[in-house]
Amino acid sequence: MTHPFYITTPIYYVNDVPHIGHAYTTIAADVLARFYRLRGNDVFFLTGLDEHGQKVQQAATKANIAPQAHCDQLTPQFKNLWKTLMMSHDGFIRTTDSQHQTVVQQFLQTLYDKGLIYQAEYTGWYCTFDERFWTEKDVEGGLCPDCKRPIEQLSESNYFFRMSHYQDRLKAHIQNHPEFIRPASRRNEVLGFLEKPLEDLSISRPKSRLSWGIELPFDSAYVTYVWFDALTNYISALDYLPSSPSRNRYWPATVHLVGKDILTTHAVYWSTMLMALELALPHTIFAHGWWTVNGEKMSKSRGNVVNPNAVVDEFGVDAFRYFLLREVPFGQDGDYSQEALIGRNNSDLANGLGNLLSRTVTLIQRFASGQIPAPVRSTEDEHDRELHAAAEALLQTTLPYHLNPERLEFNRTLEAIWALVQLGNQYIDKTAPWVLAKDPANQERLQTVLYNAAETLRFLCLATAAFMPATAQNMNEQLGLSLNFSHSLLAQKITWGELPVGTTVRKGQSLFPRIEATTRNKEKHIVEQKVEAVKRESKEGTKEEAHKDQANQTGEEQIAIEDFMKVKLKVGKVLEAERVPKSNKLLKLQVDLGSERRQIVAGIGKKYEPEELIGQTIVVVANLKPAKLMGVESQGMVLAAGGKEVLGLLTINEDTAPGSQVK
Ligand SMILES: [Zn+2]
Incomplete structure (x- = not known):
């Protein structure tokens, strides 16, 4: 009943330091695995490590340890990163697993017995770094073309696989199956490659040169060429990594995700190996692009290798997952920069989705006692119908279409999800629940609006669950829903109006704190200077005042009541609130002070959304000299708890007239 969906990443070279490229492929695979599980498919998601080859042997020799011990030491750096990035893989294969080695040897023996492997003397140009031979025509000026x-x-004498036998069959397969190699531009490259005669593939290395590998079953003087070993993982894993052997269940793979640099290896070596072994070919091999960093090629020597752990530490796992899949189409190259990531975080995530959740929960708390109210259908208008239609189309049509393994348009999927986020925010702006709340005659309409805003967020929970699992869970909790994302929630049609009425919402942490891009480092620096200054002052201060007043333990200066009375504190009522453009922190408030109306600019925009403040009774310093903040005049100051980070605004519970004195 449930269709198998088998997705793989390449197995990564254990000797590599995990970087943004590894994270990219694996995150993409994870999104697909999660999405198809939600759809009710029987998913198997495989990733792992390639642990054989010359570079591992050399590194182990250098470190004076056994190659296996070297691999064991390096494995956690990948496993831990996958945990950090919330990967949901079902299997993690290592090519040093004994069960894997057995399958590689079985494959070799089968081909050898069929006469598809032969021994021959080979002379060629060899690149030690890439561990491969090049033909005369590939080589330019004595350098490796790669x-x-x-x-x-x-x-040297080596064993060869009769790959050339399969050239025509492979060409025909690619021509007859447009979905086999994706995107189409890459398919054309492979067809172009197959225009030249295909040579046989050397599948052995003499042990005298390389001993760290899987021994050939028919000649113990050789080990298996790393690619023959590595590619076999996609099938060997199915024989032992799930709880029971499942090669029949999951093979052929639904999609192999690969970087564009290893497409030929997969499309040609692996396909012809499978043909020779009389096994089915994978449904799709999808080649994605590469990442540059700030417009430059990423490399150790440039020192610009992006460490995914550091990015997640600073910006959070979901902002990273979102950025990588939103920024560029999956088949194309992309550029990573911190500025671009911060831009996406602030505009799409904080101002978009985060704002929609925060304001909806706040409005329900304010105007519906914190419980999702019952909608009154007779009060619906075209805004509601637009939202309803867009939400259903997103889950029922758009997501399955773009996330089809032949398309993998992650960026288009996210664009479509964010179109609904935008529509939701516009809906709240247009319907203005805070205005509806002023007139009891609008009570039914208000209920409908609040319900529909929350219902939109339920659809967004389901739509984002595969991309941003932590965020979806956070939204689920704040909305008081009980969606269990490990269930196949998208197996059935999701219909508008199924959000339960009466559920209690819970305001939680903001989904995506805004990040100050340009001032971040500068601020850090300034904070340090301030701390130094305060330390100096308080040292001198305490020495001087200690004998004066034993009770004054903190060293804070004491003032007389007359000094305090100089500050005129008044009750104010917030009439309007909006963000100061280009500022994450500043809100512009219009405040009723009884006899007059004041414009006050307050640095509380990280803590509060403007609409949360409308109607609030606050405390204002009324006799502060006016000042300009980011070009906007501020005629006073609001009182709030907290230091650099605002913790909470001072408000008054009792019904107090604006302009009342505070003392
Ligand atoms: Zn090379």
Whole structure:
């Protein structure tokens, strides 16, 4: 009943330091795995490590440890990163697993017995770094065409797989199956490659040169070429990593995700291996692009390798997951920069989704006693119908279409989800629940508006669950819902109006705190200076005053009542509130002080949304000299608890007339 969905990432080279490229492929695979599980598919998501080869052997020798111990030491850096990035893989394969090695040897023996592997003397240009031979025509000026390192001429006896036999069959398969290699531009590249005669593939390395590998079952003087070993993982894993052998269940794979640099290896080596083994070919091989960093190629020597752990530490896992899949179409190259990530965080995440959740929960708390009110259908208008239609279309049509393994338009999916976020925010702006709340005659309409805003968020919970699992869970909790994302929630049609009435909402942490981009480092620096200054002052201060007043333990200066009375504090009522453009922190308030109306600019925009403040009774310093903040005049100051971070606004519970004195 449930269709198998088998998705793989490449197995990463254990010797690599995990970077943004590894994170990118694996996050994409995780989103698909989560989405298809929600759809009710029987998903198997595989990732893992490639642990054989010359570079591992060299690094182990250098560290003076056994290659296996070297691999064991490096494995956690990947496993831990996948935990941090909330990966939901079902299997983690290591090519040093004994069960994997057994399957590789079985495959080799089968091909050998069928006469598809033969031994021959081979002379060619060898690149030690890439561990591969190049033909005369590939080589330019004695350098490897791939890594541009010097290569050497090498002659040795090796075993070869008759790959050339399968050239025509492979070409025909690619031509007859447009979904086999995606995107289409990459498919054309592979077809172009197959225009040249396909050579046989060397699948062995003499142990004299490389001993860290899987021994050939028919000649113990050789180990298996790393690619033959590595590619086999996609099938060997199915024989032992799920709880029971499941090769029949999951093979052929639904989609292999690969970087564009290893497309040929998959589309040509792996496909012809499978043909020779009489196994089915994967449904789709999807090649994605590469990431540059601030417009430059990422490399160790440039020192610009992006460490996903550090990004997540600073910005959170979901902002990172969102950025990578939103910023560029999956098949194309993209550029990573902190500025771009911060921009996405602030505009799409904080001002978009975060704001929609925060204001909806606040409005329900303010105007519906914190419980999702019953909608009154007779009060619905075209705004409601637009929202309703957009939400249903998103889950029922748009997501399945773009996330089809042949398309993998993650960026288009997120654009569509964020179109609903925007529509939701516009809906609240247009319907203005805070205005409706002023007139009891609008009570039914108010209920409908609040219900529909919350219902939109339920759809957004389901739509974002695969992309941003932590965020979806947070929204689920704040809305008081009990969605269990490990269930196949999208297996049935999701219909508008199924949000339960009467559920209690719970205001929680803001989903995505805004990040001050340009001032971040500067601020840090300034904070340190201030701390230094305060330390100096308080030292001198305490020495001087200690004998004066034993009770004054803190060293704070004491003032007389007359000094306090100089400050005129008044009760104010917030009439209007809006954000000061280009500022994350500043809100512009219009405050009723009884006899007059004041414009006050307050640095409380990280803590509060403007609409939360309308109607609030607050405390204002009324005799402060006017000042300009970001070009906007402020005629007073509001009182709030907290230091640099605002913790809460001082408000008054009793019904107090604006302009009343506070003392
Ligand atoms: Zn090379």
